[in-house]
Amino acid sequence: AQTVTQSQPEMSVQEAETVTLSCTYDTSENNYYLFWYKQPPSRQMILVIRQEAYKQQNATENRFSVNFQKAAKSFSLKISDSQLGDTAMYFCAFHTNSGYALNFGKGTSLLVTP
Amino acid sequence: NAGVMQNPRHLVRRRGQEARLRCSPMKGHSHVYWYRQLPEEGLKFMVYLQKENIIDESGMPKERFSAEFPKEGPSILRIQQVVRGDSAAYFCASSRGTGTEVYYGYTFGSGTRLTVV
Numbered sequence: 725a726q727t728v729t730q731s732q733p734e735m736s737v738q739e740a741e742t743v744t745l746s747c748t749y750d751t752s753e754n755n756y757y758l759f760w761y762k763q764p765p766s767r768q769m770i771l772v773i774r775q776e777a778y779k780q781q782n783a784t785e786n787r788f789s790v791n792f793q794k795a796a797k798s799f800s801l802k803i804s805d806s807q808l809g810d811t812a813m814y815f816c817a818f819h820t821n822s823g824y825a826l827n828f829g830k831g832t833s834l835l836v837t838p
Numbered sequence: 839n840a841g842v843m844q845n846p847r848h849l850v851r852r853r854g855q856e857a858r859l860r861c862s863p864m865k866g867h868s869h870v871y872w873y874r875q876l877p878e879e880g881l882k883f884m885v886y887l888q889k890e891n892i893i894d895e896s897g898m899p900k901e902r903f904s905a906e907f908p909k910e911g912p913s914i915l916r917i918q919q920v921v922r923g924d925s926a927a928y929f930c931a932s933s934r935g936t937g938t939e940v941y942y943g944y945t946f947g948s949g950t951r952l953t954v955v
Contacts, residue, residue, distance in 0.1 A: 767927060767948060815881070824937075825883035826881070826931075826944070828882070
């Protein structure tokens with residue numbers, strides 16, 4: 725079975741602080757792709773960052789970075805200098821190289837407070 | 839350069855009615871995927887289609903649900919005789935292909951929120 729676990733249903737962080745959202749996944753395949761999506765109240769699924777499993781270097785996109793630990797099957801998201809606009813649900817997901825369906829976790833609701 | 843277009847954005851149906859959800863993929867994308875998001879849950883894969891073909895419907899309930907992607911026009915997700923448990927957000931995504939094409943080019947629509955009353 726291919727599963728994604730996000731163990732933090734809700735998190736809160738103050739503006740300008742740093743927060744880390746955790747994600748673990750399970751797959752028997754060796755080649756796969758990992759994603760973090762943001763879903764604001766508008767419901768739009770917005771790609772935040774992605775990582776190819778065969779790349780050891782952690783991906784970064786401006787204030788967003790990941791800590792990818794392949795052996796531990798862990799893919800956490802770090803948000804630096806948090807902004808009020810970062811308030812949203814965050815979903816971790818992956819798909820295998822041979823596949824096409826994204827497997828999603830249940831999400832972490834992040835609230836950024838002034 | 840329009841993205842994935844879904845309509846309607848909101849749909850209210852009474853129990854027993856039919857719901858039709860439409861999805862137009864991004865220009866140049868011929869692969870369409872439907873997902874369902876139940877309240878407080880992540881998205882769950884339902885079905886994968888290419889033009890005129892259902893490739894994988896393993897995530898779709900066996901009864902009352904059907905999907906199509908005709909040669910001309912949008913992809914349609916059809917739910918017959920809706921029940922309260924069908925209330926959810928339904929998302930469509932599209933890509934140019936699979937594998938790395940999914941990694942680089944998977945694009946989601948804004949979703950249709952179906953409410954069954």
